[in-house]
Amino acid sequence: MIKINNPAASYLAVLDFATRSGVLNPKKLKLSLLFILISIFLLGGVSERHALACEFIRYSSYSEIAPNIFSSSSFNRSQNEKLLSIIKAGKSRINNTFGSMLSSPKVVIAATEYEASEYGSNAYGNALLTPFSQCIIFGPKGQNIDVVAHEYTHAEVHFRVGWLNHYLKIPIWFNEGISLLVDFREPYLVHNIELTQEEINSVKEKTTDFFSGKNVKKNYQAARIAVDGVDKSRLYDNLEKIRKGQDIKSAFSL
Numbered sequence: 001m002i003k004i005n006n007p008a009a010s011y012l013a014v015l016d017f018a019t020r021s022g023v024l025n026p027k028k029l030k031l032s033l034l035f036i037l038i039s040i041f042l043l044g045g046v047s048e049r050h051a052l053a054c055e056f057i058r059y060s061s062y063s064e065i066a067p068n069i070f071s072s073s074s075f076n077r078s079q080n081e082k083l084l085s086i087i088k089a090g091k092s093r094i095n096n097t098f099g100s101m102l103s104s105p106k107v108v109i110a111a112t113e114y115e116a117s118e119y120g121s122n123a124y125g126n127a128l129l130t131p132f133s134q135c136i137i138f139g140p141k142g143q144n145i146d147v148v149a150h151e152y153t154h155a156e157v158h159f160r161v162g163w164l165n166h167y168l169k170i171p172i173w174f175n176e177g178i179s180l181l182v183d184f185r186e187p188y189l190v191h192n193i194e195l196t197q198e199e200i201n202s203v204k205e206k207t208t209d210f211f212s213g214k215n216v217k218k219n220y221q222a223a224r225i226a227v228d229g230v231d232k233s234r235l236y237d238n239l240e241k242i243r244k245g246q247d248i249k250s251a252f253s254l
């Protein structure tokens with residue numbers, strides 16, 4: 001899963017509303033600017049709430065069990081050691097599949113679903129990727145090598161192309177498909193997926209509705225098949241092409 005905080009969309013929504021409501025009148029320009037600034041702050045405050053909570057986790061009850069890795073105070077020492085070994089193994093899987101990682105996101109390990117939800121995650125995991133920060137949350141069902149490798153891959157793709165390119169040029173199906181290349185949970189293994197070509201193609205039309213509805217699992221499966229032809233050893237090189245201005249189709253020959 002991935003959650004892209006989106007100040008640009010908040011800004012456009014506010015601007016749109018302001019224009020329609022007539023607030024954007026030259027005579028009232030000062031008032032308008034004030035209105036827009038306050039609105040951005042308020043909207044941003046809501047959408048960035050979880051990312052901010054992550055930023056300030058150092059001042060919470062979570063313990064920093066390794067540099068930039070914070071675990072719930074409910075975990076004991078041996079549980080923390082096990083969590084660190086799982087994270088190490090997940091990162092190794094990425095390094096061995098795509099090449100060495102460059103990103104170093106902040107990590108939050110929650111003990112319960114409720115704790116995970118406080119950072120905007122479901123029971124598995126989430127990556128909060130903003131223009132200024134990267135934060136990965138692992139919920140109680142996400143403390144395994146598959147989910148760790150999956151979420152770290154989201155952070156790595158975001159880091160490689162930059163926030164704006166990530167937001168504008170990396171479709172959700174592609175992002176999830178790439179993360180599933182290192183996520184070996186049974187339902188997402190190619191030999192366990194049975195979908196028609198039409199179903200696979202239709203996932204490419206989805207945006208945020210990828211994560212909603214009753215067929216979310218099918219969407220992930222379709223995304224996995226849709227990236228099956230991607231050359232893993234060239235992933236970083238091709239992401240670099242996107243960072244330099246190419247679109248996804250030309251960079252990955254899709």
Ligand SMILES: [Zn+2]
Pocket residue numbers: 001002150154175176179
């Ligand atoms: Zn994901």
